[in-house]
Protein backbone atom coordinates (compact mmCIF):
# COMPACT_ATOMS: atom_id res chain seq x y z
CA UNK A 1 0.00 0.00 0.00
CA UNK A 2 2.68 2.50 1.09
CA UNK A 3 4.81 1.44 -1.78
CA UNK A 4 1.93 2.01 -4.20
CA UNK A 5 1.32 5.45 -2.73
CA UNK A 6 4.93 6.45 -3.19
CA UNK A 7 4.86 5.38 -6.80
CA UNK A 8 1.77 7.51 -7.38
CA UNK A 9 3.44 10.53 -5.85
CA UNK A 10 6.61 10.19 -7.77
CA UNK A 11 5.32 9.20 -11.17
CA UNK A 12 2.66 11.18 -13.04
CA UNK A 13 1.85 8.08 -15.04
CA UNK A 14 0.84 6.04 -12.01
CA UNK A 15 -1.13 8.94 -10.59
CA UNK A 16 -2.99 9.19 -13.86
CA UNK A 17 -3.77 5.47 -13.96
CA UNK A 18 -5.00 5.43 -10.37
CA UNK A 19 -7.03 8.59 -10.82
CA UNK A 20 -8.76 7.74 -14.06
CA UNK A 21 -8.60 4.02 -14.65
CA UNK A 22 -8.60 2.37 -11.23
CA UNK A 23 -12.17 1.05 -11.30
CA UNK A 24 -13.73 0.99 -14.71
CA UNK A 25 -16.68 -1.24 -15.47
CA UNK A 26 -18.21 -4.08 -13.59
CA UNK A 27 -16.04 -6.60 -11.71
CA UNK A 28 -16.13 -9.79 -13.74
CA UNK A 29 -16.32 -12.16 -10.80
CA UNK A 30 -16.00 -15.57 -12.43
CA UNK A 31 -13.27 -14.98 -14.96
CA UNK A 32 -11.02 -12.23 -13.62
CA UNK A 33 -8.76 -13.69 -10.95
CA UNK A 34 -6.52 -10.59 -10.81
CA UNK A 35 -7.23 -7.16 -12.25
CA UNK A 36 -4.95 -4.16 -12.74
CA UNK A 37 -2.08 -3.29 -10.42
CA UNK A 38 0.27 -6.20 -10.98
CA UNK A 39 2.64 -6.82 -13.86
CA UNK A 40 -0.15 -8.68 -15.62
CA UNK A 41 -3.80 -9.50 -15.10
CA UNK A 42 -4.99 -13.08 -14.64
CA UNK A 43 -8.13 -14.60 -16.10
CA UNK A 44 -9.54 -18.06 -15.77
CA UNK A 45 -10.55 -19.92 -18.85
CA UNK A 46 -11.37 -23.55 -18.03
CA UNK A 47 -13.47 -25.34 -19.08
CA UNK A 48 -14.46 -23.13 -22.02
CA UNK A 49 -12.30 -21.17 -24.45
CA UNK A 50 -11.84 -17.39 -24.36
CA UNK A 51 -11.98 -15.28 -27.51
CA UNK A 52 -9.68 -12.27 -27.72
CA UNK A 53 -9.39 -9.36 -30.08
CA UNK A 54 -7.55 -6.04 -30.33
CA UNK A 55 -8.39 -2.90 -32.30
CA UNK A 56 -6.52 0.40 -32.25
CA UNK A 57 -7.95 3.84 -33.01
CA UNK A 58 -5.41 6.46 -34.10
CA UNK A 59 -6.26 10.16 -34.22
CA UNK A 60 -6.49 11.44 -37.78
CA UNK A 61 -6.96 7.92 -39.13
CA UNK A 62 -9.78 6.29 -37.17
CA UNK A 63 -11.30 9.43 -35.69
CA UNK A 64 -11.17 13.15 -36.45
CA UNK A 65 -9.12 15.49 -34.26
CA UNK A 66 -12.39 17.25 -33.30
CA UNK A 67 -13.92 14.02 -31.96
CA UNK A 68 -14.94 14.52 -28.31
CA UNK A 69 -13.13 12.33 -25.76
CA UNK A 70 -16.29 10.52 -24.68
CA UNK A 71 -16.87 9.44 -28.26
CA UNK A 72 -13.30 8.13 -28.59
CA UNK A 73 -13.74 6.04 -25.42
CA UNK A 74 -17.17 4.81 -26.53
CA UNK A 75 -16.02 3.86 -30.00
CA UNK A 76 -12.75 2.25 -28.94
CA UNK A 77 -14.52 -0.04 -26.48
CA UNK A 78 -17.60 -0.74 -28.62
CA UNK A 79 -15.69 -1.78 -31.74
CA UNK A 80 -13.84 -4.35 -29.69
CA UNK A 81 -16.94 -5.63 -27.90
CA UNK A 82 -18.53 -5.86 -31.34
CA UNK A 83 -15.76 -8.21 -32.52
CA UNK A 84 -16.18 -10.38 -29.43
CA UNK A 85 -19.97 -10.54 -29.84
CA UNK A 86 -19.68 -11.35 -33.55
CA UNK A 87 -17.93 -14.57 -32.49
CA UNK A 88 -21.01 -15.50 -30.48
CA UNK A 89 -19.12 -14.69 -27.27
CA UNK A 90 -20.05 -12.63 -24.22
CA UNK A 91 -17.35 -10.07 -23.38
CA UNK A 92 -16.20 -9.86 -19.75
CA UNK A 93 -12.94 -7.89 -19.62
CA UNK A 94 -10.62 -5.60 -21.56
CA UNK A 95 -7.15 -4.05 -21.52
CA UNK A 96 -6.48 -0.45 -22.50
CA UNK A 97 -3.31 0.85 -24.11
CA UNK A 98 -3.44 4.62 -24.15
CA UNK A 99 -0.96 6.88 -25.95
CA UNK A 100 -1.43 10.53 -24.99
CA UNK A 101 0.36 13.62 -26.32
CA UNK A 102 0.04 15.31 -22.89
CA UNK A 103 -1.84 14.97 -19.59
CA UNK A 104 -5.08 16.85 -20.16
CA UNK A 105 -7.30 16.40 -17.11
CA UNK A 106 -10.66 17.49 -18.59
CA UNK A 107 -10.02 15.18 -21.56
CA UNK A 108 -9.08 12.25 -19.29
CA UNK A 109 -12.07 12.91 -17.05
CA UNK A 110 -14.50 12.77 -19.98
CA UNK A 111 -12.72 9.81 -21.59
CA UNK A 112 -12.60 7.68 -18.43
CA UNK A 113 -16.19 8.50 -17.50
CA UNK A 114 -17.49 7.42 -20.90
CA UNK A 115 -15.33 4.31 -20.76
CA UNK A 116 -16.86 3.47 -17.40
CA UNK A 117 -20.38 4.08 -18.66
CA UNK A 118 -19.97 1.74 -21.63
CA UNK A 119 -18.05 -0.86 -19.63
CA UNK A 120 -20.64 -0.92 -16.84
CA UNK A 121 -23.56 -1.09 -19.26
CA UNK A 122 -22.05 -4.11 -20.97
CA UNK A 123 -20.75 -5.86 -17.85
CA UNK A 124 -17.07 -5.73 -18.72
CA UNK A 125 -14.15 -4.84 -16.46
CA UNK A 126 -10.94 -2.96 -17.26
CA UNK A 127 -8.24 -5.31 -15.98
CA UNK A 128 -5.03 -3.59 -17.07
CA UNK A 129 -3.24 -1.72 -19.78
CA UNK A 130 -0.40 0.59 -20.59
CA UNK A 131 0.01 4.35 -20.70
CA UNK A 132 2.58 6.09 -22.88
CA UNK A 133 3.29 9.50 -24.37
CA UNK A 134 2.96 10.09 -28.11
CA UNK A 135 0.38 10.94 -30.79
CA UNK A 136 -3.14 10.18 -29.50
CA UNK A 137 -4.04 6.51 -29.96
CA UNK A 138 -6.33 4.16 -28.06
CA UNK A 139 -5.85 0.42 -28.31
CA UNK A 140 -8.22 -1.96 -26.58
CA UNK A 141 -7.92 -5.71 -26.19
CA UNK A 142 -11.22 -7.35 -25.30
CA UNK A 143 -11.99 -10.90 -24.24
CA UNK A 144 -15.13 -12.94 -23.97
CA UNK A 145 -16.58 -16.33 -23.10
CA UNK A 146 -17.97 -18.79 -25.55
CA UNK A 147 -18.41 -22.52 -25.66
CA UNK A 148 -16.41 -24.22 -28.37
CA UNK A 149 -19.53 -25.72 -29.89
CA UNK A 150 -21.20 -22.32 -30.16
CA UNK A 151 -18.49 -20.11 -31.58
CA UNK A 152 -19.68 -18.25 -34.70
CA UNK A 153 -17.00 -18.57 -37.35
CA UNK A 154 -16.82 -17.00 -40.79
CA UNK A 155 -16.24 -20.35 -42.39
CA UNK A 156 -19.59 -22.05 -41.82
CA UNK A 157 -21.95 -20.36 -44.30
CA UNK A 158 -23.87 -22.92 -46.38
CA UNK A 159 -25.54 -22.80 -49.77
CA UNK A 160 -29.19 -21.59 -49.48
CA UNK A 161 -28.55 -19.75 -46.19
CA UNK A 162 -30.29 -16.40 -45.91
CA UNK A 163 -27.97 -13.42 -45.46
CA UNK A 164 -28.97 -10.85 -42.83
CA UNK A 165 -27.84 -7.43 -41.64
CA UNK A 166 -29.00 -5.88 -38.38
CA UNK A 167 -29.30 -2.20 -39.28
CA UNK A 168 -28.65 0.70 -41.63
CA UNK A 169 -25.83 0.35 -44.12
CA UNK A 170 -23.69 3.40 -44.90
CA UNK A 171 -24.98 5.69 -42.16
CA UNK A 172 -21.61 6.43 -40.52
CA UNK A 173 -19.99 6.43 -43.96
CA UNK A 174 -22.28 9.27 -44.94
CA UNK A 175 -20.77 11.40 -42.18
CA UNK A 176 -17.27 10.69 -43.51
CA UNK A 177 -18.42 11.46 -47.07
CA UNK A 178 -20.14 14.69 -46.00
CA UNK A 179 -17.01 15.92 -44.23
CA UNK A 180 -14.84 15.10 -47.23
CA UNK A 181 -17.24 16.93 -49.55
CA UNK A 182 -17.75 19.87 -47.21
CA UNK A 183 -21.52 19.29 -47.17
CA UNK A 184 -23.76 19.03 -44.16
CA UNK A 185 -24.17 15.65 -42.49
CA UNK A 186 -27.23 14.61 -40.52
CA UNK A 187 -26.96 14.52 -36.73
CA UNK A 188 -27.92 10.84 -36.98
CA UNK A 189 -24.98 10.02 -39.27
CA UNK A 190 -22.51 11.87 -37.05
CA UNK A 191 -23.89 10.06 -34.02
CA UNK A 192 -23.57 6.69 -35.76
CA UNK A 193 -19.94 7.46 -36.60
CA UNK A 194 -19.05 8.71 -33.13
CA UNK A 195 -21.12 6.38 -30.96
CA UNK A 196 -21.51 3.04 -32.74
CA UNK A 197 -24.14 0.77 -31.20
CA UNK A 198 -23.39 -2.79 -32.34
CA UNK A 199 -25.89 -5.53 -31.38
CA UNK A 200 -23.81 -6.99 -28.56
CA UNK A 201 -26.60 -9.05 -27.02
CA UNK A 202 -27.38 -10.67 -30.32
CA UNK A 203 -24.14 -12.52 -31.09
CA UNK A 204 -24.39 -15.03 -28.22
CA UNK A 205 -28.10 -15.54 -28.93
CA UNK A 206 -27.41 -16.44 -32.56
CA UNK A 207 -25.50 -19.53 -31.49
CA UNK A 208 -27.37 -22.55 -32.80
CA UNK A 209 -29.34 -20.39 -35.26
CA UNK A 210 -26.75 -18.66 -37.46
CA UNK A 211 -24.09 -20.50 -39.43
CA UNK A 212 -21.57 -17.69 -39.96
CA UNK A 213 -21.24 -14.09 -38.77
CA UNK A 214 -19.02 -11.04 -39.10
CA UNK A 215 -19.22 -7.56 -37.67
CA UNK A 216 -19.43 -5.03 -40.49
CA UNK A 217 -16.65 -2.51 -39.93
CA UNK A 218 -14.89 -2.19 -43.29
CA UNK A 219 -17.94 -1.98 -45.57
CA UNK A 220 -20.73 -4.52 -46.06
CA UNK A 221 -19.48 -6.07 -49.28
CA UNK A 222 -15.86 -6.31 -48.13
CA UNK A 223 -16.90 -7.98 -44.89
CA UNK A 224 -19.43 -10.30 -46.51
CA UNK A 225 -16.63 -11.32 -48.89
CA UNK A 226 -14.65 -12.52 -45.86
CA UNK A 227 -17.50 -14.92 -45.01
CA UNK A 228 -17.74 -16.10 -48.62
CA UNK A 229 -14.02 -16.72 -48.99
CA UNK A 230 -13.77 -18.51 -45.65
CA UNK A 231 -16.80 -20.69 -46.49
CA UNK A 232 -16.00 -21.29 -50.18
CA UNK A 233 -19.38 -20.05 -51.33
CA UNK A 234 -20.89 -17.10 -53.21
CA UNK A 235 -23.74 -14.69 -52.47
CA UNK A 236 -26.70 -13.30 -54.43
CA UNK A 237 -27.93 -9.97 -53.11
CA UNK A 238 -31.03 -7.94 -53.95
CA UNK A 239 -29.99 -4.28 -53.91
CA UNK A 240 -33.52 -3.06 -53.08
CA UNK A 241 -33.48 -5.19 -49.91
CA UNK A 242 -30.28 -3.64 -48.53
CA UNK A 243 -31.23 -1.00 -45.94
CA UNK A 244 -29.14 1.88 -47.30
CA UNK A 245 -29.22 4.88 -44.94
CA UNK A 246 -31.70 7.44 -46.22
CA UNK A 247 -29.06 10.17 -46.06
CA UNK A 248 -27.74 8.90 -49.40
CA UNK A 249 -30.99 9.64 -51.23
CA UNK A 250 -29.73 13.01 -52.43
CA UNK A 251 -27.05 11.31 -54.56
CA UNK A 252 -27.58 9.45 -57.86
CA UNK A 253 -28.79 5.94 -57.00
CA UNK A 254 -25.78 3.95 -58.26
CA UNK A 255 -23.20 6.16 -56.65
CA UNK A 256 -25.14 6.23 -53.37
CA UNK A 257 -25.44 2.43 -53.36
CA UNK A 258 -21.78 1.90 -54.07
CA UNK A 259 -20.60 4.35 -51.46
CA UNK A 260 -22.95 2.93 -48.81
CA UNK A 261 -22.04 -0.74 -49.32
CA UNK A 262 -18.31 -0.05 -49.47
CA UNK A 263 -18.12 2.60 -46.71
CA UNK A 264 -16.88 1.57 -43.25
CA UNK A 265 -17.97 1.97 -39.64
CA UNK A 266 -21.41 0.35 -39.84
CA UNK A 267 -20.93 -1.88 -36.80
CA UNK A 268 -23.97 -3.95 -37.64
CA UNK A 269 -23.79 -7.71 -37.72
CA UNK A 270 -23.90 -9.61 -41.01
CA UNK A 271 -24.79 -13.28 -40.58
CA UNK A 272 -26.06 -16.25 -42.51
CA UNK A 273 -28.70 -18.68 -41.28
CA UNK A 274 -30.75 -21.53 -42.76
CA UNK A 275 -34.25 -20.75 -43.95
CA UNK A 276 -35.58 -23.01 -41.19
CA UNK A 277 -34.37 -20.41 -38.64
CA UNK A 278 -36.57 -17.58 -39.97
CA UNK A 279 -39.32 -17.95 -37.38
CA UNK A 280 -36.95 -18.02 -34.40
CA UNK A 281 -34.94 -15.12 -35.82
CA UNK A 282 -38.11 -13.03 -36.10
CA UNK A 283 -38.75 -13.61 -32.40
CA UNK A 284 -35.12 -12.85 -31.56
CA UNK A 285 -35.36 -9.63 -33.56
CA UNK A 286 -38.28 -8.56 -31.39
CA UNK A 287 -36.74 -9.51 -28.06
CA UNK A 288 -33.38 -7.87 -28.86
CA UNK A 289 -35.09 -4.88 -30.54
CA UNK A 290 -32.75 -5.19 -33.50
CA UNK A 291 -33.95 -5.39 -37.06
CA UNK A 292 -32.87 -8.48 -39.00
CA UNK A 293 -33.05 -7.70 -42.65
CA UNK A 294 -32.65 -10.40 -45.29
CA UNK A 295 -30.57 -9.03 -48.14
CA UNK A 296 -29.96 -12.17 -50.21
CA UNK A 297 -28.76 -15.73 -50.01
CA UNK A 298 -25.68 -17.88 -50.12
CA UNK A 299 -25.13 -19.77 -53.38
CA UNK A 300 -22.60 -22.05 -55.03
CA UNK A 301 -19.60 -20.44 -56.62
CA UNK A 302 -17.64 -17.44 -55.45
CA UNK A 303 -18.00 -13.69 -55.08
CA UNK A 304 -21.06 -11.49 -54.84
CA UNK A 305 -23.77 -11.05 -57.45
CA UNK A 306 -25.98 -7.96 -57.00
CA UNK A 307 -29.27 -8.03 -58.95
CA UNK A 308 -27.83 -10.72 -61.26
CA UNK A 309 -24.67 -8.71 -62.06
CA UNK A 310 -21.32 -9.85 -60.60
CA UNK A 311 -19.94 -7.30 -58.18
CA UNK A 312 -16.30 -6.43 -58.75
CA UNK A 313 -14.10 -3.84 -57.10
CA UNK A 314 -13.99 -2.15 -60.51
CA UNK A 315 -17.77 -1.95 -60.58
CA UNK A 316 -17.68 -0.49 -57.10
CA UNK A 317 -15.52 2.37 -58.19
CA UNK A 318 -16.33 2.86 -61.88
CA UNK A 319 -18.57 5.86 -61.28
CA UNK A 320 -15.97 7.96 -59.52
Ligand code: ADP
Pocket residue numbers: 017021035036037038039040041096097098126127128129130131
Ligand atom coordinates in the same frame (compact mmCIF):
# COMPACT_ATOMS: atom_id res chain seq x y z
P1 ADP B 1 4.54 -2.41 -16.11
O1 ADP B 1 5.69 -1.49 -15.89
O2 ADP B 1 4.58 -3.66 -15.33
O3 ADP B 1 4.23 -2.59 -17.58
P2 ADP B 1 2.73 -0.27 -15.93
O4 ADP B 1 3.47 0.80 -15.25
O5 ADP B 1 2.62 -0.18 -17.40
O6 ADP B 1 3.30 -1.66 -15.48
O7 ADP B 1 1.25 -0.35 -15.31
C1 ADP B 1 1.04 -0.53 -13.94
C2 ADP B 1 -0.31 -1.19 -13.74
O8 ADP B 1 -1.33 -0.32 -14.22
C3 ADP B 1 -0.46 -2.49 -14.52
O9 ADP B 1 -1.27 -3.37 -13.78
C4 ADP B 1 -1.18 -2.08 -15.78
O10 ADP B 1 -1.96 -3.14 -16.29
C5 ADP B 1 -2.03 -0.93 -15.28
N1 ADP B 1 -2.25 0.08 -16.32
C6 ADP B 1 -1.35 0.89 -16.91
N2 ADP B 1 -1.94 1.71 -17.82
C7 ADP B 1 -3.25 1.41 -17.80
C8 ADP B 1 -4.40 1.86 -18.50
N3 ADP B 1 -4.32 2.84 -19.43
N4 ADP B 1 -5.57 1.30 -18.21
C9 ADP B 1 -5.67 0.32 -17.31
N5 ADP B 1 -4.67 -0.17 -16.61
C10 ADP B 1 -3.44 0.37 -16.83
Ligand code: MG
Pocket residue numbers: 129130131
Ligand atom coordinates in the same frame (compact mmCIF):
# COMPACT_ATOMS: atom_id res chain seq x y z
MG1 MG C 1 3.51 -0.99 -18.96
